[in-house]
Amino acid sequence: MYRPLDLDAFVAEIRSPEVAAQVYAASLLAIEVDTDAERNYLQQLAQRTGLQPASVQHIHQAMGLAV
Numbered sequence: 001m002y003r004p005l006d007l008d009a010f011v012a013e014i015r016s017p018e019v020a021a022q023v024y025a026a027s028l029l030a031i032e033v034d035t036d037a038e039r040n041y042l043q044q045l046a047q048r049t050g051l052q053p054a055s056v057q058h059i060h061q062a063m064g065l066a067v
Contacts, residue, residue: 005041007041007044007045007048008048011045011048011049014049017049017050017051017055020049020050020051021051021055021059023045023049024042024045024046024049024051024056024059025059025062025063027041027042027045028042028059028060028063028065029063033065042056
């Protein structure tokens with residue numbers, strides 16, 4: 001909690017597209033997505049886990065959030 005997330009190490013633990021989508025959705029629930037840092041985190045998470053833009057859009061829509 002006291003140090004920044006090591007995104008590379010975190011992503012290395014994600015073994016499937018289904019888990020990647022779940023982690024992305026959980027991240028959306030955990031943050032407000034109202035800063036550039038949060039938007040950047042989500043963008044990097046999607047890219048590094050291989051989530052396609054259409055999948056990201058679907059997750060946002062399913063959760064009632066704008067992309």
